[in-house]
Amino acid sequence: MPRKKISIIGGGQIGGVLTQLIAQKQLGDVVLYDIIEDMPQGKCLDIAEASRVDYFDIKVTGTNDYKEIDGSDIVIITAGLPRKPGMSRDDLLTTNAQIMKTVAENVKKHAPKSIVIVISNPLDAMVTLFKNISGFKANKVIGQAGILDSSRFATFIAWELDVSVKDINALVLGGHGDTMVPLVRYANVNGIPVMELLERKYKDKAKADEVMKALVERTKMAGGEVVKLLKTGSAFYSPASSTIAMTEAILYDEKRVLPVCAYLDGEFGVKGYYVGVPAVLGANGVERIVELTLNDEEQALLDNSVNAVKTLVEDMKRLGF
Ligand code: APR
Numbered sequence: 001m002p003r004k005k006i007s008i009i010g011g012g013q014i015g016g017v018l019t020q021l022i023a024q025k026q027l028g029d030v031v032l033y034d035i036i037e038d039m040p041q042g043k044c045l046d047i048a049e050a051s052r053v054d055y056f057d058i059k060v061t062g063t064n065d066y067k068e069i070d071g072s073d074i075v076i077i078t079a080g081l082p083r084k085p086g087m088s089r090d091d092l093l094t095t096n097a098q099i100m101k102t103v104a105e106n107v108k109k110h111a112p113k114s115i116v117i118v119i120s121n122p123l124d125a126m127v128t129l130f131k132n133i134s135g136f137k138a139n140k141v142i143g144q145a146g147i148l149d150s151s152r153f154a155t156f157i158a159w160e161l162d163v164s165v166k167d168i169n170a171l172v173l174g175g176h177g178d179t180m181v182p183l184v185r186y187a188n189v190n191g192i193p194v195m196e197l198l199e200r201k202y203k204d205k206a207k208a209d210e211v212m213k214a215l216v217e218r219t220k221m222a223g224g225e226v227v228k229l230l231k232t233g234s235a236f237y238s239p240a241s242s243t244i245a246m247t248e249a250i251l252y253d254e255k256r257v258l259p260v261c262a263y264l265d266g267e268f269g270v271k272g273y274y275v276g277v278p279a280v281l282g283a284n285g286v287e288r289i290v291e292l293t294l295n296d297e298e299q300a301l302l303d304n305s306v307n308a309v310k311t312l313v314e315d316m317k318r319l320g321f
Contacts, residue, residue, distance in 0.1 A: 004028030009080030011040035013236035080120035087157035104133035143261025145176035174305030249281035
């Protein structure tokens, strides 16, 4: 069987880490595309020169030519510009939408059979735009956000309870922004509800509620917390790792249940929008959406988050995309 081909559009921080992880895990040959001349070639040369040490024999190719992505099985999009001082939210949306439009046209032309994972922000708008411009089927265009947001929630729970993060199951729904919905009621440690363990720890329900509220808030603001510390740029290791989980689920047809930004056609009461929900990921991309029962409070939080996504998409349309 020929090796799978994975192309990455945008060879910045996330694109570089992704290339190295894909190489080390031998998931497939990698093409790293960027508009900056020589930069992706330099990163790929550097990564390839570690191949003897890391013991991989896959090809990593840096390029400024879209032709190199011909026939890709998976295309991962990280292209975009970060917000600069003085730039309004609309300015950023216009700039990144313009970039995404060009990317989508080229992916459509060169890799029409690929499954596409979008990472670029603002995520919910960028994944919508990619689908609209490319005309790809909705199950083949997926956004990465929920795995990372859920991993952040799980990490903070593990630190609070002083247990291994491997035993934490935590799920975050909704848009990839301040309105995301970490699902407290479903969070558990190997099946034991996190709230029960917090109440036992503090022997006080009100205190346990207060601690959980802080974990939820930290999860929602986690991207900003990293930005503040880094001073230049945003998180890149954890978004890259989260994307690897999606890539493996698709390449190995794993049927994993992962929270991703998926197109909803009536599920969760939402029609025609991309929203973060649990989905079965396999060889066909999003194979189905996994619905779950929400109580009134959770549903209200999700509705609020969906409204934020709708506003973002409407803003993009207003700006001409
Ligand atoms: N085509 C291809 N690549 C482009 C284009 C374009 N038209 N415009 C910009 N790029 C490239 C930049 O040259 C840069 O190398 O996209 C890359 C983005 O990399 P970084 O700025 O390092 O950003 P990164 O941290 O990798 O994040 C990428 O993911 O999480 C989101 O908010 C984040 O939108 C951002 C994206």
